[in-house]
Amino acid sequence: MVVGLLLGGVYGSLSMGLSVIFGVLKIINFAQADFMMLGMYFGLALSLVFDPIISFIIAIPVFLVLGIVIERLIIVHVTDKSEASQFLMTLGLSIILQNVALTVWGPTFMTQHTHYQAEVLPIGSFYLSVAQTISFGLSILVSLTLTLLIYRTDFGRVIRATVNDRDAALLVGINVRRIYVIMFGAGIALAGGAGVLLAMYYPIYPTVGSTFLLVMFLCVMLGGLGNVLGSLLAGVIIGIVQSVFSLVLPHQLTLLPVYALFVITLIVPTRQRYHRR
Amino acid sequence: MAVSKSAGRSVAIPVIAAFLIGLIVGAGVMYGVAPSLLGTKPTVPVIQTTTSIPSAAPIEINLAGIYPLTGLYALDGQLVQMGAQLAVNEINAQGGIRALGGARLNLRVVDCGSTVDSAVAATQRLLSQYNISACAECSYSSSLTFAEIPIAMKNHVPWITVSLADTITSQQNPWVFDTSPLGSTMAIVDYNYAMQLAKQLGITPRVGIIASSDPTAQVQLQTLLSIAKNNSMPVVYQDTTAPGITDATTIALQIKAAEVNVLFSTVSSANEIILIINTLAQQGVKLGLFTAAGDSLLIPAIGQALGVKANGLTAVVYNWANTFNINAANRITKALNITFAHSLTLNGYSSVYLLKAAMEYAHSAKGDAIRDALATMTVTGEVGALYPTSTHTLHFVPQGPGMGYRLQGGTALMAQWQNGIPVCIYPSEFATAKLITASFGG
Numbered sequence: 001m002v003v004g005l006l007l008g009g010v011y012g013s014l015s016m017g018l019s020v021i022f023g024v025l026k027i028i029n030f031a032q033a034d035f036m037m038l039g040m041y042f043g044l045a046l047s048l049v050f051d052p053i054i055s056f057i058i059a060i061p062v063f064l065v066l067g068i069v070i071e072r073l074i075i076v077h078v079t080d081k082s083e084a085s086q087f088l089m090t091l092g093l094s095i096i097l098q099n100v101a102l103t104v105w106g107p108t109f110m111t112q113h114t115h116y117q118a119e120v121l122p123i124g125s126f127y128l129s130v131a132q133t134i135s136f137g138l139s140i141l142v143s144l145t146l147t148l149l150i151y152r153t154d155f156g157r158v159i160r161a162t163v164n165d166r167d168a169a170l171l172v173g174i175n176v177r178r179i180y181v182i183m184f185g186a187g188i189a190l191a192g193g194a195g196v197l198l199a200m201y202y203p204i205y206p207t208v209g210s211t212f213l214l215v216m217f218l219c220v221m222l223g224g225l226g227n228v229l230g231s232l233l234a235g236v237i238i239g240i241v242q243s244v245f246s247l248v249l250p251h252q253l254t255l256l257p258v259y260a261l262f263v264i265t266l267i268v269p270t271r272q273r274y275h276r277r
Numbered sequence: 278m279a280v281s282k283s284a285g286r287s288v289a290i291p292v293i294a295a296f297l298i299g300l301i302v303g304a305g306v307m308y309g310v311a312p313s314l315l316g317t318k319p320t321v322p323v324i325q326t327t328t329s330i331p332s333a334a335p336i337e338i339n340l341a342g343i344y345p346l347t348g349l350y351a352l353d354g355q356l357v358q359m360g361a362q363l364a365v366n367e368i369n370a371q372g373g374i375r376a377l378g379g380a381r382l383n384l385r386v387v388d389c390g391s392t393v394d395s396a397v398a399a400t401q402r403l404l405s406q407y408n409i410s411a412c413a414e415c416s417y418s419s420s421l422t423f424a425e426i427p428i429a430m431k432n433h434v435p436w437i438t439v440s441l442a443d444t445i446t447s448q449q450n451p452w453v454f455d456t457s458p459l460g461s462t463m464a465i466v467d468y469n470y471a472m473q474l475a476k477q478l479g480i481t482p483r484v485g486i487i488a489s490s491d492p493t494a495q496v497q498l499q500t501l502l503s504i505a506k507n508n509s510m511p512v513v514y515q516d517t518t519a520p521g522i523t524d525a526t527t528i529a530l531q532i533k534a535a536e537v538n539v540l541f542s543t544v545s546s547a548n549e550i551i552l553i554i555n556t557l558a559q560q561g562v563k564l565g566l567f568t569a570a571g572d573s574l575l576i577p578a579i580g581q582a583l584g585v586k587a588n589g590l591t592a593v594v595y596n597w598a599n600t601f602n603i604n605a606a607n608r609i610t611k612a613l614n615i616t617f618a619h620s621l622t623l624n625g626y627s628s629v630y631l632l633k634a635a636m637e638y639a640h641s642a643k644g645d646a647i648r649d650a651l652a653t654m655t656v657t658g659e660v661g662a663l664y665p666t667s668t669h670t671l672h673f674v675p676q677g678p679g680m681g682y683r684l685q686g687g688t689a690l691m692a693q694w695q696n697g698i699p700v701c702i703y704p705s706e707f708a709t710a711k712l713i714t715a716s717f718g719g
Contacts, residue, residue, distance in 0.1 A: 003526045010523075098347075107351030109548055111582040120559050126530070127560050201555070202523075203548040203582070207348050211521035246527040252490050252519035 001240060002128065008239020009136030012232035013197060014212055015219035016143060017190030023226020024163055024183040025079060030090040033209030033216060034097035035188050039063060039195020040204045041105060047112050056138060056196045060189045067188025071181050079180060101206035109205035116200050131200035138197060142190065143232045159183065163226060218262055336377065338642040340365070340632060341403055341412040341434065342384045343425065348391030349520060349546050352576055353417045353621055358386060360625030361413045363612055368633055376640045382629070384413065389421055396421040400428045410642045411435045414628035418545065419445060419493045426453050435648040437628045439595060441493040441571065446681030453681035454651050454673055456624060456664050457595035458689050460493045464500035466689040467541065467570040467593040470703055474712070475539055480565045485514035485537030487528065487544055487553065494543040497570045501541055513537060522549055525556040533562045542569040550574060551582045558586055568592065572620045575692055575699040587694040589713060596620040597692045597699070599707035601662040601669055617698050627663035631671065634660055652682060665690055665707055
């Protein structure tokens with residue numbers, strides 16, 4: 001259970017950014033996992049000088065700016081377009097990011113060598129990975145901060161207004177364009193930060209994002225589109241389900257119950273609507 | 278009279294479309310795609326006489342280098358490419374294929390990725406784009422090779438591969454030449470030697486097996502289970518991972534709970550191996566022996582990632598620097614400025630020399646002639662020792678009527694990490710170093 005909790009925290013932190021972007025901009029960012037990959041390389045580079053926690057703090061504003069630039073240059077062109085255009089644009093961005101990483105760092109995987117990697121916290125006969133525990137803790141912190149920002153501040157009220165009714169928000173003078181830019185940047189910042197945390201214990205290579213992309217989407221769909229805390233909770237549930245079922249199922253089938261849960265979640269509301277008719 | 282914009286637009290679009298179509302067709306004709314689409318290929322001039330006829334400009338012979346350069350197997354593909362390209366450069370510097378008037382070799386490299394779809398697309402693209410004479414140690418993963426070899430057969434291109442799965446050469450495809458021992462044989466060697474080592478360590482083996490889901494790993498898993506059963510050796514832990522695992526903690530905990538002290542790994546992805554070993558170390562799992570039937574454990578990045586945790590890890594491989602090919606191995610490490618020649622680099626290198634020998638024997642660069650040469654010739658001398666065989670010569674034998682070929686007497690070797698370099702420690706006639714009994718996690 002504890003293992004699942006930590007693993008789920010990682011999943012949740014990876015998916016929060018995706019949830020933010022979809023919730024506000026209504027864009028499914030297929031390049032989200034590749035920004036996470038960039039965050040891993042960023043964390044690796046900074047690990048030569050800084051502690052990973054410091055790297056995480058540095059990564060947030062850096063990736064926020066990166067996200068803002070990407071939004072202003074690329075995403076802005078598809079914000080009001082069809083879903084197919086958005087899909088193609090973000091998929092293209094994903095391919096570009098992977099190939100840039102391949103060109104710059106090559107296909108050879110790298111690992112970060114920090115003292116966190118080897119350190120463990122003994123709990124009885126079980127050892128808790130310090131790296132994963134830190135990831136989990138920081139993920140919770142970020143999630144709570146973001147939730148407070150959205151639900152307890154004036155800026156958060158503006159964001160929620162934009163999400164609820166974009167046209168009405170425009171009418172009352174909210175700069176919707178600015179909200180989109182900032183929140184896309186925030187989503188990318190979350191991905192970059194999550195990458196820095198993941199780099200503490202996971203091998204880094206240009207296509208590492210593909211390993212986590214499906215789970216990220218599962219977290220967002222299960223947690224509710226645009227619901228940051230929901231994504232984190234969904235991640236935790238997925239991690240726990242995966243870990244618990246790994247005790248009784250072959251490891252390769254441990255995501256099967258998660259997919260089943262996902263399908264049930266999609267079917268049940270549909271049936272309820274059908275019965276109401 | 279004003280001309281409407283829509284009328285102008287309706288004329289412009291067909292003109293633009295016609296121009297684009299013409300451009301594409303023209304490019305296709307220029308690059309030889311159109312002829313292959315029409316069912317014909319540009320032919321390579323073939324010299325059939327036994328004496329070489331000097332020509333003003335030597336012809337060029339294209340070899341396919343279809344390697345996974347991205348994705349899960351990127352590291353492995355890169356290692357093969359290094360060796361193959363070095364051999365091509367060496368052969369060209371030495372004067373090329375003498376029987377063909379000094380014909381130069383060209384290694385046409387394409388990334389086959391790590392999925393069957395990408396491998397098929399890459400293979401079809403390469404074979405339609407160039408007149409390929411043969412494939413030099415293509416792919417890596419058995420699942421990718423399975424997808425490629427029907428295309429090889431259709432195009433009459435002999436396919437040299439190192440894929441371990443037994444079924445690679447048990448299909449009706451006489452164009453496949455596998456330079457590795459059967460995957461199941463590797464597992465047998467791995468088991469037998471591991472039991473000897475366990476005896477040396479004075480431990481009563483509690484065997485665990487962790488496998489990945491690809492065909493080779495599964496064949497090796499089944500072979501290990503079968504041998505263990507035949508030897509009344511209980512397997513206290515067994516599991517299969519899917520590609521791209523995100524966490525190995527439950528695996529480590531289960532291994533620890535089962536008190537495994539001899540762990541066999543048939544996991545083929547280096548990333549997963551690192552994740553598993555680091556997690557085993559984190560969870561304080563004490564193993565007497567960690568051994569793998571395959572070379573994924575021996576890539577340089579593993580040593581860099583694991584550091585001292587790598588010492589004592591052993592792996593059964595289809596090729597390694599040994600007493601018979603040490604000169605070639607040293608040439609490779611010197612030329613490429615690397616610490617050691619991985620088996621994939623050795624095999625990439627050796628496959629090109631093998632193809633050179635076949636072309637010299639056949640006096641031809643045509644796929645059919647090369648295939649016939651590979652199927653009948655026996656290579657001796659330094660080239661004959663590039664792959665480890667019991668006879669120290671290279672001779673392929675079919676695995677059945679109309680089936681693929683494997684090297685006669687192909688011998689698996691065992692290599693062990695020692696102070697940052699994997700060295701051959703078994704069988705003794707091939708060994709370049711003695712076994713060390715470092716215990717993992719102890």
